[in-house]
Amino acid sequence: MTLQDQMVRDERLVLAGMPLRWWESFDDPALTKLLDIALRANLDLAIAAERIRELRAERQLAAASLLPNTTLSGAAGREFGGSDSYRYGMDLAWELDVFGRLRSTRNAADAEVQASSFDYQSLRLSLMAEVATAYLQLRLGQQQVQLAERTSAALKRTTELIDARRKRGLATRLDIERMIAQDRITQAEIPAASQRVTVARHALTYLLANDLEAVDDIIAEGPQQPKSPHNDAVADLLKLPVELLRLRPDVRAAGERMQAAGDHLAAARASRFPQFTLGLLGGFERGVDGPTWSISTQLLQPLFDFGRIRSRIEGADARLAQSRLAYDAALLQAARDSQTAIHAYGQGLIRLQHLDQATAAAERAARLARRQYEAGTVSMLEVLDAERSLFDIQRSQALATSELGQHWIDIYHTLGVGPELRPEEENDFPSDVATVSAGPAAP
Numbered sequence: 399m400t401l402q403d404q405m406v407r408d409e410r411l412v413l414a415g416m417p418l419r420w421w422e423s424f425d426d427p428a429l430t431k432l433l434d435i436a437l438r439a440n441l442d443l444a445i446a447a448e449r450i451r452e453l454r455a456e457r458q459l460a461a462a463s464l465l466p467n468t469t470l471s472g473a474a475g476r477e478f479g480g481s482d483s484y485r486y487g488m489d490l491a492w493e494l495d496v497f498g499r500l501r502s503t504r505n506a507a508d509a510e511v512q513a514s515s516f517d518y519q520s521l522r523l524s525l526m527a528e529v530a531t532a533y534l535q536l537r538l539g540q541q542q543v544q545l546a547e548r549t550s551a552a553l554k555r556t557t558e559l560i561d562a563r564r565k566r567g568l569a570t571r572l573d574i575e576r577m578i579a580q581d582r583i584t585q586a587e588i589p590a591a592s593q594r595v596t597v598a599r600h601a602l603t604y605l606l607a608n609d610l611e612a613v614d615d616i617i618a619e620g621p622q623q624p625k626s627p628h629n630d631a632v633a634d635l636l637k638l639p640v641e642l643l644r645l646r647p648d649v650r651a652a653g654e655r656m657q658a659a660g661d662h663l664a665a666a667r668a669s670r671f672p673q674f675t676l677g678l679l680g681g682f683e684r685g686v687d688g689p690t691w692s693i694s695t696q697l698l699q700p701l702f703d704f705g706r707i708r709s710r711i712e713g714a715d716a717r718l719a720q721s722r723l724a725y726d727a728a729l730l731q732a733a734r735d736s737q738t739a740i741h742a743y744g745q746g747l748i749r750l751q752h753l754d755q756a757t758a759a760a761e762r763a764a765r766l767a768r769r770q771y772e773a774g775t776v777s778m779l780e781v782l783d784a785e786r787s788l789f790d791i792q793r794s795q796a797l798a799t800s801e802l803g804q805h806w807i808d809i810y811h812t813l814g815v816g817p818e819l820r821p822e823e824e825n826d827f828p829s830d831v832a833t834v835s836a837g838p839a840a841p
Contacts (some may be wrong), residue, residue, distance in 0.1 A: 423627035428620025466492035499668035506661035518652035539594030632744035646814035739808035
C-alpha cells in the first residue's frame with residue numbers, strides 16, 4: 399500500500415464529513431490529554447518499541463553475514479630446544495552467497511522488522527481506543543450515579559408529599575412504603591455505577607502508566623458528559639472499497655509476515671545447494687623475512703542428511719501457507735469489523751434519537767403525574783409508574799449515548815485511522831513505514 403492509497407481513504411472520509419482527528423469530535427480536553435499521555439507513556443507501547451529495536455539488531459546480524467568475517471590472530475610459544483616462535487596476522491573468511499541463502503535470510507529479517515513496525519502502529523490504535531473506551535465508561539458511571547441521586551431526591555420529595563396527604567387522611571401508609579421501596583431500588587444502582595467508575599479510573603492509570611491522583615486531575619478538566627459525535631455519513635462509509643482496508647496496520651503486518659515466510663522458504667531451499675567459502679590468511683612469522691599469504695576455498699555440499707533439509711523445506715512451506723491464510727483472515731476480519739462498526743453507529747444514532755424523544759415525554763409525564771396527584775385526580779400508582787419509567791428511560795439514554803461514542807471510536811479503529819507517529823517515534827521506524835503512518839498529527 400502506498401501513501402497515495404492512504405490519501406484516497408482519508409479524502410473519502412473527509413468528503414463524507416468524517417473528521418480525521420476523531421477524538422476532537424467529543425470536544426473534551428480531558429480525553430485529548432489522556433490520549434496524548436498514553437501515547438507517550440504506555441508500557442505496552444514501550445515494549446513494542448523495544449521489540450522493533452531487537453528485530454533491527456537481528457536484521458543487521460543477518461545483513462552482516464553477507465560480508466567477509468575478518469579476525470586478527472596471534473600465537474607465541476617455545477619449541478623444543480629453547481627457541482621461541484611466534485606468528486601474527488589477519489584471517490578473512492567469506493561465504494559467497496551463490497544461491498541466495500544468506501540474501502533470503504536477510505530479506506526475511508527485513509520483513510520481520512516491517513511487521514513489528516506495523517504491530518506497533520496497530521497497538522497505538524488499540525491503545526487510543528482502549529483509553530477512550532475507559533474514559534467513556536467512567537463518564538457513564540458518573541452519569542448513572544448522578545441520575546440515581548437525582549431520581550432518589552425526587553422520590554423523597556414525592557414521599558414527603560404523600561406523608562403530608564396521609565396525615566390529612568388522603569393517602570395510606572402503603573403508598574409511602576411503595577415509594578420508599580422504589581427509592582431503595584434506585585439507590586441500589588449507585589454502588590454498581592460507582593464500581594464502574596473505579597474500574598475505569600484504574601484502567602486509565604495502567605494505560606497511562608501514571609498514578610491515580612494525576613489521572614483524577616486530568617479527568618476533572620473535562621465535562622461530566624462528553625459531546626456525543628453525530629454524523630450522517632454512514633451510507634458513504636459503507637461504500638469505502640475493501641481494498642483500502644489493506645492499509646490497516648494489522649493487515650500490513652500480516653502481509654509482511656507472509657513475505658518473511660516466503661524468504662525463509664527460499665533460504666531453506668537454497669540450503670540444498672553447495673556453500674562456497676573463500677579464505678584468506680596473511681601475517682608474519684618468526685624466521686620468515688616477509689609476510690606470508692595463503693588463499694583457500696571451501697565447498698560444502700550436503701549429501702546424506704536423512705531428510706533434514708527436506709523437512710525444513712516442508713516446514714517453511716507450511717508456514718508460508720499459514721501466513722497466506724492469516725493474511726486473508728486479517729483482511730476479512732478488517733472488513734467484518736469495519737462494516738459492523740459503521741452499521742452499529744448508524745443504528746445507535748436512530749436509537750438515541752428515539753430515546754431523546756422518549757426522555758422528554760417521560761419528563762413531561764412525571765411532572766403531570768405529580769401535579770395531578772397533588773390535585774387529587776390520579777392515584778399514587780400513576781406517580782410511581784411515571785417516576786420509574788422516567789428513571790429507566792434516562793438510564794437507557796445515558797447508556798445509548800455512551801455506546802454511540804464507542805461506535806464512533808470503533809469506526810476509526812477498524813478503518814485503521816489514527817495519529818501520525820511523533821518525530822521521536824519515527825526515528826525507530828523504517829523510512830517507508832514511518833512515512834505511510836495513518837491519519838493526522840498526534841493529539
